[in-house]
Amino acid sequence: MSKPPSHEHGPGRTHGQTHEQGSDELTRFGVSIGSALLSRFDDLIGTQGYTNRSEAIRDLVRDRLVEESWDREDGNVVGVVALVYDHDMRQVGDRLTTIQHGHGEQVVSALHVHLDAHDCLEVVVMRGEGKGVREMANRLLSIKGVKHGRLLMTGLAD
Numbered sequence: 001m002s003k004p005p006s007h008e009h010g011p012g013r014t015h016g017q018t019h020e021q022g023s024d025e026l027t028r029f030g031v032s033i034g035s036a037l038l039s040r041f042d043d044l045i046g047t048q049g050y051t052n053r054s055e056a057i058r059d060l061v062r063d064r065l066v067e068e069s070w071d072r073e074d075g076n077v078v079g080v081v082a083l084v085y086d087h088d089m090r091q092v093g094d095r096l097t098t099i100q101h102g103h104g105e106q107v108v109s110a111l112h113v114h115l116d117a118h119d120c121l122e123v124v125v126m127r128g129e130g131k132g133v134r135e136m137a138n139r140l141l142s143i144k145g146v147k148h149g150r151l152l153m154t155g156l157a158d
């Protein structure tokens with residue numbers, strides 16, 4: 001089943017109808033905001049490529065909800081660790097693999113890229129409760145021989 005077409009309007013335009021988007025009914029609401037603050041917001045979302053405020057505001061709300069889900073005990077988050085390590089330090093790859101085997105229920109997928117003769121990139125996708133995913137990410141990132149890495153904290157916001 002295809003999604004119905006969206007009914008978006010440019011900044012400033014509103015009307016009183018609601019539309020179905022998937023299974024979630026859209027609700028329109030008014031926001032009071034200072035003109036200077038709104039002007040800065042419009043400049044920001046313009047540079048980011050948004051064509052209307054609604055989508056920008058929805059993304060802000062989703063971002064905050066995902067962030068909050070990482071601190072909840074019943075949160076179901078998605079974490080992506082990307083790290084670069086020294087291939088010449090043989091034990092690094094073994095430790096990365098051992099930690100992932102020990103948390104098999106959290107690891108969704110892993111990707112390995114041989115960057116050059118000396119460096120490897122490992123990308124590990126994890127799901128689960130935020131605290132456990134964060135702990136595993138920290139264990140991976142703190143291995144001696146890992147030169148650089150980051151945890152991307154994402155998840156389902158709806």
Ligand code: NI
Pocket residue numbers: 087112113114115119120121
């Ligand atoms: Ni490699």
